[in-house]
Amino acid sequence: MSHSFRLGGDLTIDRLGFGAMRLPQGRPGGPARDPESGRAVLRRAVELGVDHLDTADFYRSQNGSVRANTLIREALAPYPDTLVIATKVGPVFGPDGPGQGTAADLRPQVEANLESLGLDRLDLVYLRIGTMAPPHGESLAERFEVLAGLREEGLIRHLGISNVDAGHLAEARTIAPVAAVQNNFHLAHRDETAVLDACTRAGIAFVPFFPLGGGRADIDDPGLTKVADRHGATVHQIxxxxLLALSPVTLAIPGTGSVAHLEENLTARSITLTEEDLADLV
Known part of the structure; x- marks a missing residue:
């Protein structure tokens, strides 16, 4: 099994990266985390070989005092040449919570990410649609065309889509190359297998968000515990x-605000699952 992936055909990254959503606050609506703890996690991640960070300008604490992009810039800029930073646009946030933005919202959101990260070009930008489940039957063409235009302008290197079904992927690919798909997917939630299969056939990165359940699902089960015991590992590591064993295009971006938890997660790179293990995890 290869431990690396060529994103968009030209950016070689480790298949186990880091998601920044947990840096500003431990849970949605929870208290803000200590910014220095977040910066320490980011610095340690890069020290341990993480070269793929997943973030968004809207990843921030409830009061806006701690922001993931600001932490990334403060901890890591000037950025290593090998570091790939992915971000996402699409959602808008108002008094009633998150909603779906329009095509007109996308350029300002891309520019906000450029400014907060201190970059002239974003390596990978996902168009995020819907809320928690893919909005089946909804067209993303108008919005994706805006991002394709920003790519032509040189503000974006590669494009991705998030929270989509196979129809959305096919539609997006008629507009511009899709380098990555980011969907809710983990051991206890495998609804997007058709999208994973389409990505595998096309060589497109499939990047599960909430790879460990995101606090919204219990991924533990007897099979997982059995395999973890066999390897002397934690259930999260297994x-x-x-995820990495499912397909050569699968990437994982677990997030945390703890250096110890970060180090535990990254140990998963050294675990090779056997056929017996995979059978126990069906």
């Missing part, structure tokens, strides 16, 4: 190893 859950990440399972």
């Amino acid at each position: 859950a990440l190893a399972w």
Whole structure:
């Protein structure tokens, strides 16, 4: 099993990266985390070989005092040449919570990410649609065309889509190359297998968000515990190893605000699951 992936055909990254959503606050609506702890996690991640960070300008604490992009810039700029930073646009946030933005919202959102990260060009930008489940039957063409235009302008290197079904992927690919798809997917939630299969056939990165359940699902089960015991590993390490074993295009971006938890997650890179293990995880 290869531990690396060529994103968009030209950016070689480790298949186990880091998601920044947990840096500003431990849970949605929870208290803000200590910014220095977040910066320490980011610096340690890069020290341990993480070269793929997933973030968004809207990843921030409830009061806006701690922002993931600001932490990334403060901890890591000037950025290593090998570091790939992915971000996402699409959602808008108002008094009633998150909603779906329009095509007109996308350029300002891309520019906000450029400014907060201190970059002239973004490596990978996902168009995020819907809320928690893919909005089946909804067209993303108008919005994706805006991002394709920003790519032509040189503000974006590669494009991705998030929270989509196979129809959305096919539609987006008629407009511009799709380098990555980011969907809710983990051991206890495998609804997007058709999208994963389409990505595997096309060589497109499939990047599960909430790879460990995101606090919204219990991924533990007897099979997972059995395999973890067999390897002397944690259930979370095995859950990440399972994702990487599914397909050569699968990437994982577990997030945390703890250096110890970060180090535990990254140990999953050294775990190779056997056929017996995979059978226990069906």
